[in-house]
Amino acid sequence: MRRSNSERTQAMRAALIEAARTHFVEKGYAETATPDIVTAAGVTRGALYHHFEDKKTLFASVIAEEAKAVRRDIENAAMTSPSAYDALLDGMRGYFDAMAKPGRTRLLLLDGPAILGPAEMRRMDEAQSEHSLHRGLKAYLTEKDASQTSLGIFTELLSAAFDRAALAIEAGRDRAAYEKAIATMIEGIALK
Incomplete structure (x- = not known):
């Protein structure tokens, strides 16, 4: 069955993103050359530059694809939770599971901010995993009939705690200890 132009375009774009991801994880951004990416994707340099302005784009x-995948994993993990608190804990576990994918912590928490800048990474995080966290915290505070005055600040601080924990876990620290500490932080947010 023949694919439409749109399907071929999407497939080529996906192949480039996957090949680039592999190289960025294995070699890092600076050491990754676009000829290596196009060879791995099985396309031409022209195809690369048709879809992307440059290597940074x-x-x-x-x-962006990694951030979307993390959000999906968080939301899938929390989807059937019996309470808002349980959803936050299930989402936390979903986040740590998502960040355990090889190379993801490096891409999202180290190289992303270094290459794209903190402001761009903040924008992406706000639109993806932090958005899920904000909704979860809001539901939890509503469930506990607690003040939502500092919801934005709590979301930002807890998001940073998740990221620091992901880095520590990747470095070999005890995941269960970080999960327990974050659960304690979440409980503390609802105290009156």
Whole structure:
């Protein structure tokens, strides 16, 4: 069955993003050359530059796809939770599971901010995993009939705690200890 132009375009774009992800994880951004990416994707340099302005734009697309995948994993993990608190804990576990994918912590928490800048990474995070966290915290505070005055600040601080924990876990620290500490932080947010 023949694919439409749109399907071929999407397939080529996906192949470029996947090949780029592999190279960015294995070699890092600076050591990754676009000829290596196009060879791995099985396309021409012209195809690369048809879809992406430059290597940095391709890197931004890789990061965006990774951030979307993390959000999906968080939301899937929390989907059937019996309470808002349980949803936050299930989402936390979903986040740590998502960040355990090889290379993801490096891409999202180290190379992403270094290459794209903190402001761009903040924008992506606000639209993805932090958005899920904000909704979860809001539901939890509503469930506990607690003040939502500092909801935005709590979301930002807890998001940073999740990221620091992901880095520590990747470095070999005890995941269960970080999960327990974050659960305690979440409980503390609802105290009156």
